[in-house]
Amino acid sequence: MTATLIWILVVLVAVGLYLSWTAGRLDRLHARIDAARAALDAQLLRRASVAQELATSGVLDPAASIVLYEAAHAARQSEEEQREVAESELSQALRAVLADSQQVDALRAAPGGEEAAHELAEAVRRVPMARRFHNDAVGAARRLREHRKVRWFRLAGHAPFPLAFEMDDEPPTALVERAA
Secondary structure (H helix, E strand, O other): OHHHHHHHHHHHHHHHHHHHHHHHHHHHHHHHHHHHHHHHHHHHHHHHHHHHHHHOOOOOOHHHHHHHHHHHHHHHHOOHHHHHHHHHHHHHHHHHHOOOHHHHHHHHHOOOHHHHHHHHHHHHHHHHHHHHHHHHHHHHHHHHHOOHHHHHOOOOOOOOOOOOOOOOOOOOHHHHHHHO
């Protein structure tokens, strides 16, 4: 009788430790998502700021400047629900404005243009990486939260279900080719 109680106690402690470890892992994944989202937000803000600065610099033609400025402004001012769409529209505007290699050459030839082109190329290169890190963290947390033990024992607590950030983040090819 005593041996049975000891074994039951050992099993309960082992299960408790395992559940505690799983809850800690899930908490670390949620913290990683928060950090990755902050990094993604910083990169998106940097890209929009550089695009806005480029649009107001007078280097581009007026129509391209207006298109780029409006897309960058919309991306910076968008609400969380519309952020993915606004950022995708900024990517499309960047590709439309800088699709031609002659436009990129004209940008580089302007005073301060080489630095602006380099900064924009770096910004558009970093956004897909930041988005990938965020979405990888979201995927790991989702896979863990789908396990029965996490749902049955409510190990996620009241944390919202993590959502991936889906957007068009393809950079302008003429800009990226020149920067490489």
